[in-house]
Amino acid sequence: MFTERVVSGMRPTGALHLGHYHGALKNWVRLQSEHPCLFFVADWHALTTHYDSPDVIERNVWDMVVDWLAAGIDPQQSVLFIQSRVPEHAELHLLLSMSTPLGWLERVPTYKDQQEKLSDRDLATYGFLGYPLLQAADILMYRAAWVPVGEDQVPHIEITREIARRFNHLFGREPGFEDKAREAVKKLGSKRAKLYQELRTRYQEQGDETALEQGHELLELAQNLGMADRERLFGWLAGSRKIILAEPQALLTEASRMPGIDGQKMSKSYGNAIAMREAPESVTKKIRTMPTDPARVRRTDPGEPERCPVWQLHLVYSDNDTRDWVQKGCRSAGIGCLECKQPVIDAIIAEQQQFHERAQPYLDDPSLLRNIVADGCDKARKMAQETMRDVREAMGLAYD
Structure with missing residues (x-):
């Protein structure tokens, strides 16, 4: 029952960018060789904030899974599935809602934070309030040991642990x-x-x-x-009763250092992103037009790399020799900004080449993609059915 499983998911926001790769996918690729991994498309979660525009979700689902495969996620090592194709997630969410205190959901830090950030949307819905509980159901369903998250997501794992603990306390009773x-x-x-x-x-x-x-x-x-x-x-x-739902641990991932082309965190909403499978000519154009150190008005003006957004990309993509070359050349005006940008352009295009190559078979034959996901959904559902059998029995719902 208690395995070293890793569970993680992403909301289908469409084609992913380099920030997603360096912030999450690269870590997933490493984890799949160390643990049994389940990675799912959180399409129901997408509806918590985009319930009024569901038409984009289907296209986004498939684009995102292609990017996962392009990044190196291996369906022979990992189970890839779509949340809504495993209806047990909804059942566990419902059953957990019967015993989860309302105040627990209201105090999740991202609840008010997201309401403020997405003030243009009507988020006064039960679905939005309950999304941490649905997230808990997603994790607890597979009795995961680990959930890879950034520091900002740790409160979600803590509430998941509390929900599991409360459930086990309430329903882990057994005569004798x-x-x-x-x-x-x-x-x-x-x-x-x-x-x-x-x-x-x-x-x-x-x-x-x-x-x-x-x-x-x-x-x-x-x-x-x-x-x-x-x-x-x-x-x-552990000094408790029969454990039905395992308490997961947060597996802290290193924060992504991937900046956008304006130096801010890479994000679609900021309009500063480079897609994982962007065309080489588009990558070249975006980086060539990136702003640089404002002090370098002319080619002969010395600059300071620490003030330049391009330097942030060098920290991700360049080796020590190239960084030294940039530091000396910029401060002495020995190199121009276009010269400085070229190693970054070359490195990103080289990285993306493998993404394009891995993605192409699925673009040529979409049935390959559908088959991988269908197989993953079957595997995930079998695990989910085992959990729900135990949950129903514990809650007195296993009668014939």
Whole structure:
């Protein structure tokens, strides 16, 4: 039940830009070789803010998945699926809503922040208020151990943990739980049973997190435990009841340093983005027309790289030798701004070449893309059905 799964998703905003690649996708590519990964298109989440313009969502879904594949996400290693094609997400969202306090949702920092940023939209809807709960359902459905997020998203993982904890407390009740847990311990064998008890004591009496991790590993390796006994012992180890929904941990990702062509954070809404699969001539034009250090009015004027947006791109794309060349050449007026920009242009076009090559088969034959997603949806749904079976049983909804 408790695996090292990683779960993450993105709202379908259409073709992705280099900020998405350096901020998230590059990390996903690394994680898929280290953990079982599920990556999903959060199309229901897109409706929380764009419910009045659903016509763009379908096109955006497929554009985004192509970009994932172009970035190097491998469907042989990762499960790629669309949220709305796994209807169990909606059921778990509904069932969790029965026991989630309203105040928990209202205090999520991004709730008021997004209302202010998107003041042109009517966001006084239940869907917008409840999106952290839907996000929690997305994660808890797959009993994920890790969720890769930036620091600004950590509160969403914290509320997900609280929701799981409350659910387990309310519905993890089981007649004779402790007696059944003690019987399950005996199945570990005398040596492992003794170690389990020691780890349980260390965690519950001393709060030793290492003991909790070691206990989890012990139970994962216990081949002779059935699913129900394993769940009981996970719960008893942590001093709680039967664990039905696992509490995920935030896997902090390094903040993207990818600036837009104006030096601000790259964003479509700022009009400063370079798409992952942008045409080389368009990339060249955008970077050639980028603003530079205002002090360099003439070619012979010395400049300061730290004041120049192009320098921010060099920090992402250039090696140390090139950066030294820029620093010296700019400050001495030994190189012009167009000369300075050329290594960045070359590096971005070279990076994008692999994106274009990986994407082309799916552009030539869209059925390949549909098949990958259909297969991913099937795999995700089987996992989701297992979770919902346990959730329904815990909530007394498993009657025939």
